[in-house]
Amino acid sequence: MRALRSLVAVLSFLVSTALASGQTVSSRDGFALPAIGVSPAIVIGFLGGFVGHNNAVHGGVKLAAHLREVYPAGVYVQVYENRRGKQAYEQILQLLDADHDGTLSPEEKRHARIVLYGHSWGASETVNVARKLEKNGIPVLLTVQVDSVRKPGENDSVIPSNVLQAANFYQPSGIVRGRTQVRPADPARTRVIGNFEFAYTQHPIACTGYPWYALAFERSHIEIECDPAVTTQVESLIRSALLADRTNP
Numbered sequence: 001m002r003a004l005r006s007l008v009a010v011l012s013f014l015v016s017t018a019l020a021s022g023q024t025v026s027s028r029d030g031f032a033l034p035a036i037g038v039s040p041a042i043v044i045g046f047l048g049g050f051v052g053h054n055n056a057v058h059g060g061v062k063l064a065a066h067l068r069e070v071y072p073a074g075v076y077v078q079v080y081e082n083r084r085g086k087q088a089y090e091q092i093l094q095l096l097d098a099d100h101d102g103t104l105s106p107e108e109k110r111h112a113r114i115v116l117y118g119h120s121w122g123a124s125e126t127v128n129v130a131r132k133l134e135k136n137g138i139p140v141l142l143t144v145q146v147d148s149v150r151k152p153g154e155n156d157s158v159i160p161s162n163v164l165q166a167a168n169f170y171q172p173s174g175i176v177r178g179r180t181q182v183r184p185a186d187p188a189r190t191r192v193i194g195n196f197e198f199a200y201t202q203h204p205i206a207c208t209g210y211p212w213y214a215l216a217f218e219r220s221h222i223e224i225e226c227d228p229a230v231t232t233q234v235e236s237l238i239r240s241a242l243l244a245d246r247t248n249p
Contacts, residue, residue: 039097046126104136123146126144142241144167145182156182168182169230200220
């Protein structure tokens with residue numbers, strides 16, 4: 001019993017020392033949570049259709065994995081199925097709660113650094129989660145939609161006014177095609193960087209690892225997701241948003 005008490009005391013000392021020195025303590029998902037009083041930058045991706053969050057074939061999962069390599073600390077990066085928007089939203093609130101008191105103060109909301117991106121139904125969920133954050137008075141640095149397909153009951157065409165910047169990538173071919181244009185609810189508060197068209201009828205993209213039926217019935221919709229040029233531009237926008245926020249708080 002004495003040995004157990006000693007072990008607990010040592011662990012408590014190590015944790016308190018880490019918090020006092022500004023070091024981090026690892027969370028259950030492997031992300032190193034900042035010390036009390038600091039919230040991380042947050043990058044959340046949403047996948048299309050019924051794709052699982054750990055399906056490494058898809059561009060959104062690959063992008064998240066690369067961002068974790070680029071930002072080994074200080075940035076929380078996670079991917080969710082588009083049906084798990086509520087779970088993602090609750091995770092964001094938890095991460096923003098820098099003092100861990102169970103509520104978000106006006107200051108904690110003001111210091112939020114959030115980027116949301118998604119493909120297909122995941123792009124629709126991106127806007128939906130941004131709208132939930134708006135209702136709670138939480139700003140969003142950037143939303144990125146890739147071939148956005150509106151989910152029932154959602155509106156993926158109007159970007160809520162809590163979003164600082166938004167970008168929309170789409171392709172115009174096939175049975176499943178993305179929204180060609182998004183617009184801000186308040187142009188004075190949200191800048192739409194652009195609605196960018198990518199066409200693949202003349203320049204197809206090889207997408208390996210995807211189910212045959214997806215490539216047969218929604219090839220162009222899949223091609224824009226696995227297009228390295230699109231992924232590179234999306235990552236560039238995300239990194240620029242995080243950098244601009246860090247240099248211009």
